Amino acid sequence: MSRIVRGIDEASIEKTLGIYRIIDEEGNIVGDEPNLDGSTLYKLYEYMVRARVLDEWLLKLQRLGKVAIHAPNLGQEAIVGAVTPLKPDDWVFPSYRDLGVYLVRGMDEEEILDRALYNQDDPLKGSDFAIYGNRRFNMVPTPVPVGNQIPHAVGVAYAMKYLDRDSVTMVMFGDGATSRGDFHAGLNFAGVYRVPVIFVCENNQWAISVPFDRQTRSPSIAFRGLVYGIESIRVDGNDVLAMYKIASEAVEKARKEKEPYLIEMLTYRLGSHTTADDPSKYRSEEEVNRMMKYEPLKRYRNYLIFKGVLTDSEANELYRRYYNYIEDIAKKVLNKGGLPHDVFFHNVFEKLPWNLQDQLREFRESLELMKSLGLEVD
Amino acid sequence: MPQINMVEALNMALREEMERDDRVVVLGEDIGRRGGVFLVTDGLIDLFGEERVIDTPLTELGIIGFSIGLALYGLRPVAEIQFIDFVYEAFDQIYSNMARIRFRSGGMYNVPLVLRSPCCGGIKGGMHHSQSPESLFIHTTGLYVMMPSGPYDAKGLLKTAIRLNDPVIFLEPKSIYRVIKEEVPEDDYTIELGKGKIVREGGDITLVTWGAMVHISKQAADIVKEKLGVEVEIIDLRTLYPYDKDLIIDSLEKTGRMLIVHEAPKTLGLGSELSAYIVEEHVDLLYGPILRVTGYDTPFPLAHEKLYMPNIARIYNAISKLMEY
Ligand SMILES: Cc1ncc(C[n+]2csc(CCOP(=O)(O)OP(=O)(O)O)c2C)c(N)n1
Ligand SMILES: [Mg+2]
Numbered sequence: 001m002s003r004i005v006r007g008i009d010e011a012s013i014e015k016t017l018g019i020y021r022i023i024d025e026e027g028n029i030v031g032d033e034p035n036l037d038g039s040t041l042y043k044l045y046e047y048m049v050r051a052r053v054l055d056e057w058l059l060k061l062q063r064l065g066k067v068a069i070h071a072p073n074l075g076q077e078a079i080v081g082a083v084t085p086l087k088p089d090d091w092v093f094p095s096y097r098d099l100g101v102y103l104v105r106g107m108d109e110e111e112i113l114d115r116a117l118y119n120q121d122d123p124l125k126g127s128d129f130a131i132y133g134n135r136r137f138n139m140v141p142t143p144v145p146v147g148n149q150i151p152h153a154v155g156v157a158y159a160m161k162y163l164d165r166d167s168v169t170m171v172m173f174g175d176g177a178t179s180r181g182d183f184h185a186g187l188n189f190a191g192v193y194r195v196p197v198i199f200v201c202e203n204n205q206w207a208i209s210v211p212f213d214r215q216t217r218s219p220s221i222a223f224r225g226l227v228y229g230i231e232s233i234r235v236d237g238n239d240v241l242a243m244y245k246i247a248s249e250a251v252e253k254a255r256k257e258k259e260p261y262l263i264e265m266l267t268y269r270l271g272s273h274t275t276a277d278d279p280s281k282y283r284s285e286e287e288v289n290r291m292m293k294y295e296p297l298k299r300y301r302n303y304l305i306f307k308g309v310l311t312d313s314e315a316n317e318l319y320r321r322y323y324n325y326i327e328d329i330a331k332k333v334l335n336k337g338g339l340p341h342d343v344f345f346h347n348v349f350e351k352l353p354w355n356l357q358d359q360l361r362e363f364r365e366s367l368e369l370m371k372s373l374g375l376e377v378d
Numbered sequence: 379m380p381q382i383n384m385v386e387a388l389n390m391a392l393r394e395e396m397e398r399d400d401r402v403v404v405l406g407e408d409i410g411r412r413g414g415v416f417l418v419t420d421g422l423i424d425l426f427g428e429e430r431v432i433d434t435p436l437t438e439l440g441i442i443g444f445s446i447g448l449a450l451y452g453l454r455p456v457a458e459i460q461f462i463d464f465v466y467e468a469f470d471q472i473y474s475n476m477a478r479i480r481f482r483s484g485g486m487y488n489v490p491l492v493l494r495s496p497c498c499g500g501i502k503g504g505m506h507h508s509q510s511p512e513s514l515f516i517h518t519t520g521l522y523v524m525m526p527s528g529p530y531d532a533k534g535l536l537k538t539a540i541r542l543n544d545p546v547i548f549l550e551p552k553s554i555y556r557v558i559k560e561e562v563p564e565d566d567y568t569i570e571l572g573k574g575k576i577v578r579e580g581g582d583i584t585l586v587t588w589g590a591m592v593h594i595s596k597q598a599a600d601i602v603k604e605k606l607g608v609e610v611e612i613i614d615l616r617t618l619y620p621y622d623k624d625l626i627i628d629s630l631e632k633t634g635r636m637l638i639v640h641e642a643p644k645t646l647g648l649g650s651e652l653s654a655y656i657v658e659e660h661v662d663l664l665y666g667p668i669l670r671v672t673g674y675d676t677p678f679p680l681a682h683e684k685l686y687m688p689n690i691a692r693i694y695n696a697i698s699k700l701m702e703y
Contacts, residue, residue, distance in 0.1 A: 068502050068680075118681050126681020129504035144506035145464050146436065176436035181467055207436050209412035215435050282411040344679035344686055355645060359674045363685070370691040373601070378684050 008226055016222035019266055020246060021236035025294045027302025034245040038309045044084060044240050045304055046318065048077040048297055051100035053322040054109055057330060058099075058116060062275045066334060067116045068129050071097045072271025075204070078296040079172070080104050081243030082200050082263065085251045086170060091156050092139045093149040093171040095202060096130050097269075101172065105137040110329050119336040125347065126339045130274070147177035150186035150199070154260075157190070157197035161258050168196040168254040170247075176207025178221055187262070191229035196254035198247070199225065199262040202237065204269035209282035225262030237265030238296040241303070270295065341367060341377065381559040387529035388418045388494075388550065391536040392456065394566060396426055399454060402540060405432035406441055406458030415460055416496060416555055442468035442493065446475050449491040454540055459495040462549060463506040469514075476545045477520030492539045492546045497525070498590055498641050499687050500553030504680035510589075510642035510673065515547040516619045517646075522571060523618040525549040527592040529560045531616055534569035542571065551590040558593070574622035576629070580609030583700055584629040586652060587639040588615040591688060595639050598693035605694075608701055610637075618648055626652070627660055634665040635700045639688050644672040666703025669696045 022031035051073055061067040080100035083092060094101045102112060114121040115132055123134050124141055133141030143149055153171035160167045177183055178201060190197050201221045205212045218224050225232030231253075235242050243265060250261035268291040272279045279288075304310040345352065345360045352360065370377050382390070396402045404419055410433035413420030423431040434441050438459055445455040459465045465472070472493070480488045499508035515523050524539060524546060526532035532550070539546040577592060578599055587595050592614045599610035611629050615621050630636060636656060638649035649670040656668060671688045679686055 068504075122681075126679055127505060127677070129502075129507075129680050144504070145466070179435035179437040179440065181437065181439050207407075208415070209408045209410070210433055210436070214433060276415075281413065339681045341682055341685055343681055344676050345674070348676045355675055359644065363674065366689070366692045366695065367685070369695050370689070373691055373694065375689070375691055378682060 006229060012226060012231065013223070015233045016220050016226050016264075017234065019234055019236050020242050021239045022241040022245065023239055023299055023303045025238075025299050027299040027306060029303070031242065034241060034248070036244075038307075041304060041307065041309050044080060044244060045300055045310065047080040047084075047100055047104055048240060048300065049318050050103050050109070050322055051077045051080065052297060053319065053326055054099050054103070054112060057326045059275065061113075061116070061330065069274050069276055070116070071130055071274045072269075073097055073099050075238070075270035075291070075295050076202060076267050078238055078240040078243050078267065079200070079202060079265065081240040082172075082247040082265065083170065084244055085248040087167070088138065089165070089167045090138065090251075091153070091167065091169045092137075093153045093169070094132065094139060094142055095172040095174060096142050096144070097174070097202070098132075098172055102132045102139070105139050107132065107134060107137060107139075109326050110333060113329060113333045114336070117333055117336075118339065119333060120339055121336060122339060125343050147173050147180035147182035149173065150177070150182045151189060153199075154186045154190045154193075154195060154197050157195035157260070158193055161195050166255060168198060168251055170198045170200060170251075172200045172202055174207060175201060175203040175205065175212055175215055175221060176210065178224065179215055187225060187228040187230060190260040194259055196258045197260045198250045198254055199230070199260070200247075201262070201264045202267060203264055204267050206269050206273070206283070208273045208277065209279075211283075220264055222262060222264040225264075230260045230262050232262035232264065234264040234266055237267035238294050238299070240296055240300050268294065379561040379563060382529055382562050383556045383559050384526070384529045384532045384550065385416055385418050385555045387533040387562045388536055389420060389422075390562065390564070391533040392419065392422060393425065395537060395540045396422070396430065398566075401452060402454045402456065403430045403432065403448065404456045404458065405434055405445065407434055407436055407460050409433060409458050414458060416552065418550075419458065438464055438466075438468040439471060442471040442476060445491050446471060446479070446489055449489045450479070450487055454490050456492045456494060456540060459493060461507050462495040462497040462511060463509050465493075465495065465511075472515075472521070473518050477518045480544065481520065488543050489545045490543050492536070492548055494536070494548040494550060496552035496555070497549040498551040498553060499678055499683050500590060502680070502683060505677050508678040508683065510640070512547075512549060512618050513642055513647055516648060516651075520545070521619070522546045523549070524616065525551065525589045525618055526616060527551070527554070527577075527589055527614050528558050529562050531569055531575070533562055534567050535616060537566070538568040538571055541568070549589070554590045554593065569616065572617045572620045572622055574613050574615045574617070574625045576611060576625070577614045578610065578612040580611040581632050582609045583611065583635045583637055583697055584626065584633045585610050585612045585637045585639060586615060586626055587612065588618060589641070591639045591641060594688060594690065595693060598690045598697070601690060602694055602697050606698060606701065608697060610697065621648075621652065623655065626656065627663070630656070630660065630663040634663060635703065636664065636668040637693070637696050637700060638668065638670045639672070639693060640670075641673050641687055643675045644670060645675050647672050666700060669700055671696050
């Protein structure tokens, strides 16, 4: 017996329970390839390599005590496929584990390292850690309370529709974030108002120590999108081609029909939650080793070699080039000075109210006093 | 007696209370296998099992709303909010229910729920891992609020909190989780609600503070003694609501000068209330103004957190000003 409820038919349920893929973990073609030229195929690979090398460098700088904390990206680099179809005027609300997103939007390695070190050039001026964003790229800095950005994205999409813009909004968040009220309110509003927003849930199967099956009893995140009246699909999130193809369709649909869309990116967090975490307390190394073979770069590299877009030595050379490139940038940013001492008084409001003016004056006096007492002003 | 840190003392308090009363359950994000991100609940899941040491989905609203239900039915939940900065999704539940159910029901129902959470700055945690929102809870009305400054008090206060029949917000200054070690007895002891403690005696100035600021204040007091010859008496409030007015008044009778030190922003920090109360009821005890050294009225920054937080220089400065009276 098949029933259709408000556009929810068996086919749309199937899409939320299957795993859409184009290449398998060896790089074999198992689905419909998108029609992409060699340079686009190569670009996707290049962004993933850049994200991986940058991730390695951030970890290295953290170990050296230069970066306070970092959330490893290893295994989730195929997120670049989701953002590549967007235009510069589209808006993005990234999560905190999204180096590939920041790079695709146009942020470069130097800006990312300036941010991680919160030095004098930090675009976010030392506000908070492990978050990235820049108005220049229509990318709003991530709120640290997970999921807060989800309803923001829906509001932006509504405003785009209201102002008759040709733009769409994309928002990233983790599987853990789908338990928060922000997720449910955001999806509900999007379903009710029919706005051009694309939800991308990076389901890496862990929220710190809580595995996905303890986060929800829903069979998938995509399934939950569907019940809010949003077209939803679960995608092999380690297959960058599948991510790219589905995101292109979602973006196009959002742009033309002003309809929301949810993509569940099924992936796996191969690293620790952050550099402050110790995963050996809650998950086995055996599981991680088993999941390693599904990681996104190797399979795509095989695919590109098969397609004649890339050779093995070119791939190695690309990695080496970015590794050296970031090494140079790291040297440069480590030599930059810090932010001004009074930086946190600014950007609370457009103009300082009298209380903050008074407090700023007192603050400056206290710096002088520290010096006279022989105390270190950091 | 072994010297242990605050994390270990809190863990001991939870274990002892769970052994004493099987209605005590703990819940929160990552508190089971992971033992909490700061390991306060480490090992409890092995001792008491998954039904009493409950790893929850990632929703603070869920954790607190659900805990209220547990408490209504007679359990004694101790809910962990991973960082107090993430509590705001639950604020509706806290403000409108946790703090109001006794009143709403004319005293028929009560909510013996302890919300414990790491708070405050000093670990380079940035805006959302560093804030000191104690005033929000005090101003809620209907909540007891506590903040220990060391392992011994942490254990005794948490036990008191768990045994109270009303809701408690129990804030743990994470910067001193591991740096201070004290002798903590393995026996059952509690610390009375609403009782502060004099942690340094002196006859010139009454310095009222709590949490990690107790330790900064002690350092400042030593320098002030050396450089200015001034003797500072330091009161660690321990319970922030209801605070220990008698201890403050007794001290002021001796000193006549009052300084308040807290990390929370200045405007409507607990310092505002302490100052207003003393001026209203005991202005005759004062030689001059009451001064405050506090966080500034800005979000807690990642950059230069040491300059944002009350530091020795600012406390020193305030003390020299007070000594002009
Ligand atoms: C509201 C809130 N509660 C708790 C935290 C602490 N915390 C940071 S990340 C995280 C897990 C997030 O998991 P998920 O959404 O799956 O994202 P992932 O880290 O796996 O990318 C938690 C509990 C937080 N940042 N915000
Ligand atoms: Mg996750």
